Structures are given as C-alpha cells and as structure tokens.
Amino acid sequence: MMKSWLEKRADLSPDKVGLYCNKNVWTFREMEEEATVLAEKIWPYLKNQMPVALLITNQPQSVFLIHALQKIRVPVLMLNNRLTYEEWQYQLKDSQAQLVIYEDRFGIEADSAVSIDELKQSERKKLTAFDSQDVCSIMYTSGTTGNPKGVIQTYENHFASASGSAFNIGLDPEDIWLCAVPLFHISGYSILMRSVVYGIAVRLYEKFDEHEMNNDLVNGKGSIVSVVTTMLQRLLDVKSDRYHSFFRCMILGGGPAPLHMVERCHSEKIPVYQSYGMTETSSQFTTLSPADASRKIGSSGKPLFPGEMKIADQDGGKCAVNEIGEILVKGPSVTRGYLNNESATNEALTDGWLKTGDVGYLDHEGFLYVADRRSDLIISGGENIYPAEVESVLASHPAVREAGVVGKKDEKWGEVPVAFLVMADQVKSESLEQFLRERLAGYKIPKLFMFVEELPRNAAGKLVRRKLKKEIDHESF
C-alpha cells in the first residue's frame, strides 16, 4: 500500500499552504486531515475496485473528495455537472461505477448514491489495506461516433503531465496556481495533481469572474493561471492596472489565440503559453512559449518533454513538413485507452501512438498547427461539443429525418452550435429545444435551427460538415 500523493506531500510540506478558496486557507496537513475523514466515511460504502463517480462543483470539499478517493486508490469518474440526467446515467452505466457522491444541489437517483451531506453524517471506518490500482481518474469525452467514451487516466499519466509542464515553464516552490476552470475537466483536475506533486498552492474559484481574477492578479494572489480563450478575452476587457510581479504566466487552452489577442498580451507584458491538449493527454500536450508567439501565429507549439507527435497521412505514413494529416501523439501522459471499450481503444491506439482525430501539420521547426479540431469539434466557452453527439439526439426526435450540426463563430463563446435539419414532419423550434433540453447539456443545444431540403453528403453518403460550415460562415444572422 503506497501513500496517496496528498499524504506524501503532507509528509514533505505539512505547514505549507495547499489551498486557497474564498477567504479560507488550508495547509497540506489540514487537507490531508480533511481527505482522511472523507476517505474513512466513503470506505464503508465501497464493495469493490470499480470507479466512484463525483458530481461536484468547484468547492474545497470537492478537492478533499478527490484526494480521499486517491487515498482509497479507487478510480474517480469525474461527471461534468453541466450534463443532463440522461447523460450522467449513460456514463454511470458504461463505467460500471459502484457509487455516486453528489452535491445536494444535484438530485440523482442511482442504485448506489450518496449526497455529500449524508456522507458527512455517516460513520468513519478506519481504512485497511487495499490493492494498488493505477487508474486515477476517468473522464468521458464524445468521439466522432457520438458515443461518449471513458478516458482512463493513470497516476503515471498525471505525473508525466505535471513534470512536463514544470520542465516547460519552470517551477518556483512559492507558486500559486489559479483555478477557475472546472475540476471535472482535465484542465481543473490537472491543477490539483500539480499542486500535490510540486508542493504548491491552488487558489480555487467557484466560478470564473473576470473582476475577481483581475483583482487577484493585480494584488499578487497567483503566479500561474489556466484559462481558455474566452476567459482571457474577458480578463483583457477589464484589465486596467498592471499585474503584480508575482504573476508569471497564463496557460491558454481551447485553441490558438487570435492575432489581436497575442499582440495585446505582448504589449501588456502578459506571458501566455498557448497549448493543445485533450482529456486523452491528461492536459496540455504541446505549448507555444511567449517568446515564439509572435513569429508563430496560429501555432500550438511543440510537445512537452518527453512527449512526441507525428502527422500521419490516410495510410498511416508520416507526412512531410507542412503537409496536413491526422495528429498522433505518444508519451507517458497519453491514456492507455477507453474504459470497457476495447474496440475504441484498439482503433485509437497503435504501438502507443494515439490518433487524436484532429488534423494539422508541423512546420520545418517542428511547430504544430492545428487545422481542424477533431474534424468538426465545436469549442464553446471552453467546452467541447461533438456534432455527432448532438446530431444523434436530434435524429432520435420522431419529426427529424436527418441532422447536421456545425459551429458558428460567436463573440462571447468563441463558437456556438447550429443545426441543419431535414424534417419528416413539421415541428416548432421550441418543442425541439425542449426535447433536447432533457437529453443534452445546455451548452450543446443548437442556438439556431436551419430547415433544409437535404444535407450535403459525399459519394459514400457521409455528411460533409465542411459545406454546412461554409454556408454558415457566409450567412449573416
């Protein structure tokens, strides 16, 4: 029985602050005590080594719960709290989760579920030895097929990701990492892992507020910040004072930054590391350093040490410099596969190389340019929306014959989904929306429905979303 990372960290730096949230502060020792109590309360609920699901928001107790499950060494299934009840049920069933622990605000019925309030009132039972289990966390992502798949993240994956990031941006033992991204995403979860691995504090925000974060950056409350493009834009919109000298850099996810944003950051002396990564790579996989940002506009940089990347053509051969193909990644931060889904795992992974489904090229210096994310992935306010998933729900409506979903540029969210529909019967948009609302998270619901005679398809009958996208980009709404 090995110690959990938090326990090990608490041994090393017991009196160092590990967590800030609102006006509260916890040392690593105090965090370890909180996690131990929770672990001893969860323990009696467990029957086996199957995953335990967490349905939580960004709260200190969520941090302690995550560490409590690492103490028990049972994999945690991080449920996206913006999904619908039906989407949660899919993940719980598919992952064969043995227990759901949920914040009281989320009502959930499952064979085995306990609210955090109930949990807190239950008895503690001293932990005994349990088998080592190298799966740390599971997060579902939808592929191009429409069926969400559970990405397996091992301790090694998280450790390699944390190391690679430190070797890239350096590490100051006094660093504080600001976390306003969701803990159930790899973007937030990976910050918690870095905190215990590095021995640095996290400042956790219940939700992102540009004024609050701006104040904290001006007042020296954080040295590193994880943001997506929309968050960075909102931060720039409210910025008037200089950030404190304690601030070191921003890690920007969710696609490369537009030129004007790069220029603004450069003139404001905000070092931004643009990154490319996904649930399958346990967070950022490539980053573009601020030094390279202006000469490599649109690039996502180079793979973190010791990750490797190659671009493959349709036959799996290696593409030449500047030639577009599928992006493949390999390294210790890359997932070993999808939970309970051998066929998807075999399809995605060959000799450790993971097909990302994204398309791009490497320039002559090895810098990555992502041409198309997962072919048709829509990124809205930092959330991934897979068109195939929304299309499959739309097509399940009795009045819908065919559906095609693409992203439309949006000033606030980056992109929003738009649906093209071939109808069997007439139906109102409101009724369609109601139907979707029961089955899909709000951010996935198309903001616009376009009723058409037919959808563009290629010779093999496959939907050509590129053509829909062209249509959208030329329309003005």
Add this chain to the structure above:
Amino acid sequence: MMKSWLEKRADLSPDKVGLYCNKNVWTFREMEEEATVLAEKIWPYLKNQMPVALLITNQPQSVFLIHALQKIRVPVLMLNNRLTYEEWQYQLKDSQAQLVIYEDRFGIEADSAVSIDELKQSERKKLTAFDSQDVCSIMYTSGTTGNPKGVIQTYENHFASASGSAFNIGLDPEDIWLCAVPLFHISGYSILMRSVVYGIAVRLYEKFDEHEMNNDLVNGKGSIVSVVTTMLQRLLDVKSDRYHSFFRCMILGGGPAPLHMVERCHSEKIPVYQSYGMTETSSQFTTLSPADASRKIGSSGKPLFPGEMKIADQDGGKCAVNEIGEILVKGPSVTRGYLNNESATNEALTDGWLKTGDVGYLDHEGFLYVADRRSDLIISGGENIYPAEVESVLASHPAVREAGVVGKKDEKWGEVPVAFLVMADQVKSESLEQFLRERLAGYKIPKLFMFVEELPRNAAGKLVRRKLKKEIDHESF
C-alpha cells in the same frame, strides 16, 4: 522507436546552451549532432542488446558518448576509472558487456574493445530501427558481501529522480548545473540526465579544483552545484568573495555535514541541501532543506516526492519513531534489481521495497537520521569503500589469516581505510600494498596496517567491526 532524451530536448530547445566545458559551449542541437555521429560510428560494432561499457573521464566527448548510447537505446555500463584492471574485468564479465569504449589513456584488453580515437576514425552507418530497451545505465557497487553488483537504472528511474529533485529545489529554465563529480558515478550521470530532461545547461569540470569552482560561483557561471563533504570544505577554505546572485544552492552528498560546516554555510548564506542516496536510488533520495538544517543537525531530511521510506526491525516489522533499524526505500527512482543476479535482487527487494543495508531512524516529523552507512561503509573523498571487499582481497594473500577493515577519520578525505590483520606468516606492509595495488583501486587500499593476535567476533563468529572502530578512534596516530 522513441526519440532519445537528447534528441527530444534538441527538438524543443535547439538553440539553448546544453554544455559548457573549459572555454567551449555546445547548444542542444550541436550536442545532438555530436551524439548522432558517435551513435552512427558505434552502431556497426554492436551485435545485440547487451550493455556497452564506457571507460572515460569528465570530458565533453564522454557526454556525447553517453547520449549516443541512449540514441541506440543500449544500456551503458559506466566503469569507475579509478578501479584496477582486474576490477574492470570483473564488471565486464559479470555484465556480459558486448563492447568497451575507452579513452586512450586507459589501456584495456577485452574480446571487444575500441578506443575513442579508433572509434572516431571508423565509418558511420545510418541507424535503423532497434528495439526499445528500458535499461538506461548500469553501475556496479559492492555490497556487504564483497562481490560488486551491477545496479540497473531504467529511464523511468532517472526521470523520477530528475522530477523529484526539481519539485524539491524548484527549476529555473536558465539554471546551470556545475558538475565536478565523476560522470561514471550516479552523482555525475544524474546531472546529465537532468540537463536534457529540464532543458538546462551543465558546466562540466574535468576535475574538481576549488579555486576554479570558487571563481565560477563568484562570477555567476552556475546556479546549482553537486558536491560531497570534502569538496564543500575545500570550497569554504578558499572562499573570500560573495557568490554571484545567480547561484541558488548546493546539493551535498556523502553523509550529513558536520555542525561547523552547516553553521559556516548558514552565515555565508550558502543554501545547502544535504542528501542521502545511492546508486540504487538513481541519486539523492532524501534531502534536508537549508531551512531545516540548523534545527535538524545530523539529519538527511525527507524522501523526495513521491519516494517513500521506512525503518524495519530485524523481523521486517516497522520500527517506531526514533527507533533504529534498517532503512528501506520505495518509489519510481529505486532500481528494479541487480544485473544477472536474481538472488541478490530477491534478497534486496520485496514488494518494491529496497533494503539499503544502511541503518538509521526517523524522528517524529519523519526526518531521517542515518546511524551507520551500510553498517560499515567507509566514505573517502566521496568514494564508497566496502570493508568486506577489501577484507576479501586481503584474506586472499597467502600470508594473511584474517582481516578486518574500518574507516578512520581524516581531515582531508573524511575517512580513510585501516586494516587489522591476523597473520599466518610475516610480510612487509610494502609487499602487501603491492599485492593490493594490483587488485584494488588506490582509494580502497588501507592507509595503515595493524597487526593483531585476533579479531573481535560475536557469538556467531561474525566480525564486529564496531569494536575495531572504537580502537581506532581512541588511538592517536
């Protein structure tokens, strides 16, 4: 086929300086070019995946050779260049090395050996694919049994060691690590690994010279330095100016520092991290931070993240706080065993826990105090001397009946070996010395021979070196 660490590093930071030596400078790209040429020249000599031995001194070309062997992904056997011909032969045979590459100053005869000068004149042959091989390096260490054993160090071991060190002392992308310790030791070899993993430069010294290093520290030529106690003492002896603000810290190996040294460093504002580690842990395993140095005199600190340590009693049970027992270590930097030596591996390793053979205790805060190194290990100028090994060579002399070897305190070297001998026939010290000189490295040869009637032994007939040591400490020579 994965890229070597150097190749990966050269992809990431091609124009960054990776190596300084004398007045010369190499970027990571230039180092990669040097390593590629050497790899392509070594490649035709290889027949299989067995180790290749290096017999080198601290030279830039040694650095390139080490990386060349990593490119080919064949394990490197690092030969200690201070050993005798006979000791080298033992290691070459035991490790089944397929080739020795040696600097011309060391004549060596082996079935397959090539001098570096010859190698440089041989043809290049383009590398083709080769099997992955996770053993990175092999270093021999003598145990208490007297027979040297080849410690297996994997890439994972080195990576974990490098990460743990960075999480401990932080990492500045501009760091320069000063290396005046031997590359064939884990102390020097691990600096090369950190350099490519972190992307920082090494400043290599052909040999340690306190004046040269003092100048470099005063003039901002290095930020981190690895030293052993004798080196630190010599540095303090010549120090007059303040070190440059670029200097960050010293990593001190080879036993805890004496109080006066800790106090001197504190008053001179030299942050010293005292460490405890061994070949089997791929470098430092515990460190004592400068902040704790004065309140924990004599301690070697706590294990680096995520390593673990426990103290075991004679039955393998866990010792209480402050109770002395054998030191056991576990974690990703710990060796998976000894080369071609299953019995030694099984004896040393249980469930990933390695018995260090060292004796010590943990205090109530988890700080390690080493009571006795490998029971009777002698550390002389940073080199380990195992009494059992010297005794066994002494006992092989026809005139010697029994031998006992212990360390005696020495102002310059820390300790020097002293031999107690029970003779069968009379023999002169000079003749004994000559006999030893053919079989043992110079630093292992006793500086004094004491002729006695009998050796102290316990009920089981086992030599009680402790009593010899007491005798030595009370003598004045």
